[in-house]
Amino acid sequence: MSGLGDGLIDLAAVAVLAVAVAGLWRRDVRALVGLLRLQGWALALVAAVAAVRGRDVGLGVTAVLVLVVKAGVVPVLLGRVARRDPGAREGAPLINVPASLVIAAALVALAVVAGAPLHALDPTASTALAPLGLATVLAGYLLLVTRRRALSQVVGLLVIDNGIALTTFLLTSGVPLIVELGGTLDVLLVVVVIRALLGTMRARFGGIDLDGLSELRD
Amino acid sequence: MTLLLAGLALGLLAVVLALASPSRARVVLAGTSGVLAAALVGAAAVVDLAGRTTRTVTITSLLPFAPLHLRLDALAAAVELVVALVAIAAQVFAVGYARGRLRSRTATVLQGLFVLALLVVPVAGDVTTFLFAWELMALTSLALLLVDHERPSARAAAVWYGAMTQGGAAAITLGLLAVVRITHATSFASMAAARPGTGVLGVVAFVLTAAGFASKAGAVPLHVWLPRAHPEAPTPVSALMSGAMTALGLYGVARVDLGVLVEIGRGWWIGLLVVGVLSALFGALHAVTSTDLKRLLAYSTIDAMGLGLAGLAGAGVLRAEGRPEIAATLVVGVLVLLLAHGAFKALLFLAAGVVERATGTRDLDRLGGLVGLLPRTTAAVAVAAGSAASVPLGAGFVGEWILVEGFVAGLGRTAPGGVATALVGLVGVALTSGLTAVAMVKLLGVGFLGRARAERPASGTGEGRATGLALALLALVTVGVGVLPGPLVAVLARAARDVVGSASPGPAGSITSLTLASTATSLRPLGLAAGAVALVGLVVLAARGGSRVVRATRAWACGRSDLSPRMQYTATSFAEPVQRVFADVLRPTVDVTVSHEEESREIESVLAYRSRVDDAVERALYDPLVRAHDALGRRARILANGSVHRYLAYGFVALLIVLVALG
Structure with a gap:
C-alpha cells in the first residue's frame, strides 16, 4: 500500500502542477475549464490517498468535498459561462505563450528553492512534494496576471486556490475540516459572484475583456 | 476604589443607556448616568487625596487582549478631579443644550464613551490600559467633531485633528515602548522604580512621549489642530476637549516624563521649558487678536497649557539641579492651574455655546450688549474671565501665583543654569498673564458689555435651567478655589511630592492661608476676600452718603448714554495696539477696500477695513x-x-x- 500510495500521491501532485502549466499554454477558454476539472480530480486524489494513509476520516470527507466542488460544481458553473460565447479564445495574452512557459519554468525552480526549508522542517516523502503546491500557486498567479479575459482570470484564481490546498494536504495532511469547508465555500461564492459580474459586464459592454475597463478608476 | 469602579461602571451604563433608550429619554438618561459616573469618580479622587493610600485593581475579563490595570495614586486623583469637574458640568449642560444631531444615538453614545475614556486615562496603571484609553479618547473626540459633518470647516478641522492626534498617539506609543524596552516593565509604578532615562533610548523615549503629550496640550508647533478642532466641536464636547483633554496631555508629561524618566538630562527639560513659554506667548498673542469667540478661547487654552508645560519643565530642571522641593512647588502650581483652567475654560466654552445659540454668531465684532439678553451667563463669564486673567480671588490667580513663587525660589538658590531657567519661566508667566488679561477684557467688554452691534431676534434667550446650573457650578468652583485654596493645595502637595520624589513637606495650606515652604511666602485669600467685601461696602456707603444725583448708564460705554453701536470699540480695534506692537511676530494681513460713488470719484461710499492674523507657524x-x-x-x-x-x-x-x- 505504501509504495502504491507514494506513487499515486507523486503522480497526482505532479498532475496538479502540470495542469496549471498547461493552462498557461492553452488559450481556448473552454479548454481551460476542462483543465480545471482535471486539476480538481488530481487534487481530490491527493487528499484521498493522504486520508487512507493517515486513516483520517476528516481528510476523507475533505477529499469528497474537493471532488464535488472543484471537479464538479465549479467547472460546471464556469462551463456554462464559457458556452455563452462559443469559440471564445484568449486574444494575445500580455506575455506570449512560449515566454510564459519559460517564466513558469523559472517559477517552478524558485518554488523548489523557496520550498526547501519546508521539507527540512519535517523530512517525509510528502513534504518533499510541497514545492509543487507552491509552484502551482505561482503558475496560477502568472495566469491571473497575463490573461485578458475575465473568465481566464477566474481560472487563474482557482488554480491559486488549488495550489494552496495542495500545499496544505502535502504539508500537514490537510487543515481541519471546518477550515477546508470554509475555504471551499469561499471559492464557490467567488465563482458565483464573478459569474453574475461577468453576465452584467457582457450585457453592459458586450464583452469581458478587462483591458477595456481602465477608464473606471477614480 | 469601590467608588472609582462604581463610577466607571456608571460611565459604561451611560453608553448602554444611550444605545438602548428611546430617543425622547436618551439624552436625559445617558446624561444623568454620565454625570453620576463623573461625580463618583470625582468623589473617589477626593477620598484618595484626603487619605494616604494608593490603590490598584486589575480587571481581566473586560477586554479580550489584555487585562485592565487601574491605579489611583495622588497624581491620578489630582487630575481626575479636573476631568470629573469638567465632565459633570459639560454633561449637565448637554442635557439642556443638545438639539438636532447632538441628540442622535450616535452622538450620545460617542459622548458617553468620550467621557468614560477621559475618566480612565488618569487611572490607567500600565501601558496597555493607558494606550487603550488614550486612543479611545482620541477616536471618540474625532468622531464627535464630525457630528456637524455638513460644515466644510468642521470636516477640515477633523482632518487636521485626525492627522495630528494619530501622529501624537503613534509617538506616545513608540516612546512608551522604548521605556518598556529599557525597564522591562509595563506598569508605571515598576517603570519608575527602575529609574530609566539614561542613554540614547532614554532620550528617544523622552522626546517622543513629550512631543506626543505636548501636541495634545497644544504646544507650539504641534498646536495647529487645536484652534480648528475646539471651536468646531459641539459646545459640550469643546468644553470637554479644552478643559479636560488638554489637561491629560500635561498629565502625560507629569506621569511619564517627570514621573518615570527620572534620570533624563537637564538640557532636555530646558528645551521643553522654552517650548512651553513660546506656546504660552503664542497662544496669548493670538487670543488677543482673535475675533471669533471660540477661536479666542482655543488660543487661550494653548496659552494656559503652555504655562503648565513651562511649570512642569521648570520642575524637571530644578529637580535635576537638586532642588526637588522647589520642583514640587511648581508641580502643585501646575495642578492648581489645571483645575482652575478646567473650570474657567469649560465655563467660557459653554457660555460661548449659549451666546452662539442666542445670537447666531460667534464673531465678537458683531456681538456686544449681551448683558441685557443673557444676564446670568454674563455674570458667569465675568467670573471665569477674571480667573483666566489671574485676578485675585479667582482660581487662576492661585495657580499662577504658586508658579511665579516657584520660579522666584529657583531664581535665588540654584546654579546659573537654574537661574536662567527660572528667569525665562518668570518672564514667560508675566508677559503671558498680561496678554491674557487683554484678551479676557476684550472678551467680556466687547462681547458682553456695551451696546449690541447687530440686530438680533428677541425671542428665546437660551438660558435654560440645566445650562445655567452647569455654568453656576463652574463659577462656584472658580471662586471657591480662589478664596479657599489652602485645603486643595495641602492635598495636592502630596501628589507633587510623589511625582518629583521630594521628601520635604512642600507647600502647605489651611482654611485661611497658603504657605510655600520654598520661599517662605504666604497668601491669605480669605483675608483678601474680607477686605474686598469691606472695600466694596465702603464705596457703596460713600456713594449713598455723597452725591444724590444717580445717573445710570451702560457699562463699557465711556459713561455716556448717547454712543451709537458703531462708535464703540470693536474686537479688532481693541486689539489693534497689541497687534501693532507685535506686528513682526504676528504678521497680520490688512485689507482696506475703498469703493466710490458712481457720480463722483470724490465721494467714497464704502470704506471696509479688515485685518486678519494667520497662524505664522x-x-x-x-x-x-x-x-x-x-x-x-x-x-x-x-x-x-x-x-x-x-x-x-x-x-x-x-x-x-x-x-x-x-x-
Whole structure:
C-alpha cells in the first residue's frame, strides 16, 4: 500500500502542477475549464490517498468535498459561462505563450528553492512534494496576471486556490475540516459572484475583456 | 476604589443607556448616568487625596487582549478631579443644550464613551490600559467633531485633528515602548522604580512621549489642530476637549516624563521649558487678536497649557539641579492651574455655546450688549474671565501665583543654569498673564458689555435651567478655589511630592492661608476676600452718603448714554495696539477696500477695513509640508493607471520578492 500510495500521491501532485502549466499554454477558454476539472480530480486524489494513509476520516470527507466542488460544481458553473460565447479564445495574452512557459519554468525552480526549508522542517516523502503546491500557486498567479479575459482570470484564481490546498494536504495532511469547508465555500461564492459580474459586464459592454475597463478608476 | 469602579461602571451604563433608550429619554438618561459616573469618580479622587493610600485593581475579563490595570495614586486623583469637574458640568449642560444631531444615538453614545475614556486615562496603571484609553479618547473626540459633518470647516478641522492626534498617539506609543524596552516593565509604578532615562533610548523615549503629550496640550508647533478642532466641536464636547483633554496631555508629561524618566538630562527639560513659554506667548498673542469667540478661547487654552508645560519643565530642571522641593512647588502650581483652567475654560466654552445659540454668531465684532439678553451667563463669564486673567480671588490667580513663587525660589538658590531657567519661566508667566488679561477684557467688554452691534431676534434667550446650573457650578468652583485654596493645595502637595520624589513637606495650606515652604511666602485669600467685601461696602456707603444725583448708564460705554453701536470699540480695534506692537511676530494681513460713488470719484461710499492674523507657524511649517505631501500623492497616481493587470502584477511581484528573500 505504501509504495502504491507514494506513487499515486507523486503522480497526482505532479498532475496538479502540470495542469496549471498547461493552462498557461492553452488559450481556448473552454479548454481551460476542462483543465480545471482535471486539476480538481488530481487534487481530490491527493487528499484521498493522504486520508487512507493517515486513516483520517476528516481528510476523507475533505477529499469528497474537493471532488464535488472543484471537479464538479465549479467547472460546471464556469462551463456554462464559457458556452455563452462559443469559440471564445484568449486574444494575445500580455506575455506570449512560449515566454510564459519559460517564466513558469523559472517559477517552478524558485518554488523548489523557496520550498526547501519546508521539507527540512519535517523530512517525509510528502513534504518533499510541497514545492509543487507552491509552484502551482505561482503558475496560477502568472495566469491571473497575463490573461485578458475575465473568465481566464477566474481560472487563474482557482488554480491559486488549488495550489494552496495542495500545499496544505502535502504539508500537514490537510487543515481541519471546518477550515477546508470554509475555504471551499469561499471559492464557490467567488465563482458565483464573478459569474453574475461577468453576465452584467457582457450585457453592459458586450464583452469581458478587462483591458477595456481602465477608464473606471477614480 | 469601590467608588472609582462604581463610577466607571456608571460611565459604561451611560453608553448602554444611550444605545438602548428611546430617543425622547436618551439624552436625559445617558446624561444623568454620565454625570453620576463623573461625580463618583470625582468623589473617589477626593477620598484618595484626603487619605494616604494608593490603590490598584486589575480587571481581566473586560477586554479580550489584555487585562485592565487601574491605579489611583495622588497624581491620578489630582487630575481626575479636573476631568470629573469638567465632565459633570459639560454633561449637565448637554442635557439642556443638545438639539438636532447632538441628540442622535450616535452622538450620545460617542459622548458617553468620550467621557468614560477621559475618566480612565488618569487611572490607567500600565501601558496597555493607558494606550487603550488614550486612543479611545482620541477616536471618540474625532468622531464627535464630525457630528456637524455638513460644515466644510468642521470636516477640515477633523482632518487636521485626525492627522495630528494619530501622529501624537503613534509617538506616545513608540516612546512608551522604548521605556518598556529599557525597564522591562509595563506598569508605571515598576517603570519608575527602575529609574530609566539614561542613554540614547532614554532620550528617544523622552522626546517622543513629550512631543506626543505636548501636541495634545497644544504646544507650539504641534498646536495647529487645536484652534480648528475646539471651536468646531459641539459646545459640550469643546468644553470637554479644552478643559479636560488638554489637561491629560500635561498629565502625560507629569506621569511619564517627570514621573518615570527620572534620570533624563537637564538640557532636555530646558528645551521643553522654552517650548512651553513660546506656546504660552503664542497662544496669548493670538487670543488677543482673535475675533471669533471660540477661536479666542482655543488660543487661550494653548496659552494656559503652555504655562503648565513651562511649570512642569521648570520642575524637571530644578529637580535635576537638586532642588526637588522647589520642583514640587511648581508641580502643585501646575495642578492648581489645571483645575482652575478646567473650570474657567469649560465655563467660557459653554457660555460661548449659549451666546452662539442666542445670537447666531460667534464673531465678537458683531456681538456686544449681551448683558441685557443673557444676564446670568454674563455674570458667569465675568467670573471665569477674571480667573483666566489671574485676578485675585479667582482660581487662576492661585495657580499662577504658586508658579511665579516657584520660579522666584529657583531664581535665588540654584546654579546659573537654574537661574536662567527660572528667569525665562518668570518672564514667560508675566508677559503671558498680561496678554491674557487683554484678551479676557476684550472678551467680556466687547462681547458682553456695551451696546449690541447687530440686530438680533428677541425671542428665546437660551438660558435654560440645566445650562445655567452647569455654568453656576463652574463659577462656584472658580471662586471657591480662589478664596479657599489652602485645603486643595495641602492635598495636592502630596501628589507633587510623589511625582518629583521630594521628601520635604512642600507647600502647605489651611482654611485661611497658603504657605510655600520654598520661599517662605504666604497668601491669605480669605483675608483678601474680607477686605474686598469691606472695600466694596465702603464705596457703596460713600456713594449713598455723597452725591444724590444717580445717573445710570451702560457699562463699557465711556459713561455716556448717547454712543451709537458703531462708535464703540470693536474686537479688532481693541486689539489693534497689541497687534501693532507685535506686528513682526504676528504678521497680520490688512485689507482696506475703498469703493466710490458712481457720480463722483470724490465721494467714497464704502470704506471696509479688515485685518486678519494667520497662524505664522502654520504658514511657515505646515503649508509646505502639506503641499509636498500633496505633490507626492499626485505623483504616486502614476502607479495606479487603472489597469487590472498591473494591480495584479504588483501583488505577484511582491509575492515573488518575499519568496526570493525567504529562499
